[in-house]
Amino acid sequence: MNPVGPELLTRLLDEQGSALVLYARQWCQTPEDVVQEALLRLARQAVLPDNVVGWLYRVVRNGAISASRRASRRKRREAAVAHRGEPWFHASETARLDAEEATAALSELPIEQRETIVARLWGGMTFEEIAELTDSSTSSTHRWYQAGLSALQERLGVACPNTSEKNRT
C-alpha cells in the first residue's frame, strides 16, 4: 500500500501549501505548478521520506529553479520574477505589516536571504534543516536570516517596537 494517503496530502496542503507556494515563488512565476508536481511526486514514492516537509521543500526548490531556468531561456527576464503583479501575502487586519510593502521589500533581498526567511518564518524549518536544504552551513543560514531581517526592517521603516508604538499612539 502506498504510504502517502489522502489524509496526509490534505494535511500537507493545509499546513504547508501556502508556504510551499511562497517558497517556490522566490524563483519562478508558476509556483502552483511546481508545488503540485512535488506533491504528485511524493504520492508516487514507495517509501515515505524520513522528513516529509524537508523532502517537499527540496523538491519544490529544485523544481522552481528548473522552471526558472526554462523561463529564463524563453524570455531572459529573471528580474521579472521578483515582484510584479499581485502581492505574495494576504492583506488581513491581523497582520501588522502591509502585504504589498512586505512583498516588495522581500523581493529585493538576495535569494539566499529570501529563501532562508521564507523557509524559517512560513515554512517552520529549523536552521539545520535550512542548511541541509540549501547545502550550506547552519551558521551561514543564520547569518543570512539575520541579515535579511535587518534589511527588511530597514526597508519597511520599522525601527524598533517602542518607536512603532509611539508612532501609532
Added chain:
Amino acid sequence: MSEYEREEPDVEGPRRQRQPAPEEPTGKFELPAELKAFEARLASLSPRAPRFDREALIYEAGRASVLAGSDGPMAGSRRWSRWGWPASFGSMTTVAAALLVVVLIRPEPPVLVKYVRITDNHAKPAERPDENLPSATPAENLPGEPATGVLVQEDTPIDSAPFDQRRFSILAAVLGHGGDSETAPQRRRQLEVLLAQGADVPFSMATPSADNGGSVHEAAPQPYWQLREQLLQ
C-alpha cells in the same frame, strides 16, 4: 507521531501559535530583541493561498500512487515492458549481427580430392561397372559438387592402342576353352582388356558357340559392343 509533525519556529502569528516553537540547539543563534520583535510582526503575514484545485490534486495524487505502486498486480508486467523487451531486442540483434559477421568472414572449405579404388567382385555382372574401360565419370560430375570421394579414371584412348596379335590369340585360345567356375572371372577380365584395346577391328574372329560347346566357326566382323554382349552372355 510521524516525521512530518515537528516543531515550528518561535514566532508569532495565527498559524504558528498552534504548535510549540522550535528550539535551536544552542543559544549562539539568538537574534537581537529588536529583530525578534520584527520577526514576529513579519510572521503575522499570511502567504496567499495556493490557487490549485485541491480535489483534483488529491485525485491525481491517488492515481499517481496507484500507477507507481511497486506491489501492484501489474508491476512485474510493467517492469518487463519497460526493460525486458528492449533487453531482448538488443541481445537478439547482437547475436544476429555476430552471426552475420561470422558468415561473411568465414573462409572457404578446402577442396579435398580423394581417390578411391572400388573393388567389388561380388557384384552382378550386369550391374557391375566397367572398371577397365574408359569411363566418363568426370563428365558426370555437376559443377559445384563436392569433389571428395569421386572415382576418377584415366581415359584410355582406344584408337591409339595398338592391336596386339598375341593377346588376340590368347583371347581366341581362352574362348576356345569352356573353363571352370574358378577361372571365369579371370577370363572375363582378360576379355574385357583385350576388347578395350581394339578387338572390334575387322578381323575374323573365332567365337564360342553356345550349342557345340567349343567348336570354332568363322564369323563376320562384329563391332566391339556386339562382341562384348555375346561374350558376357
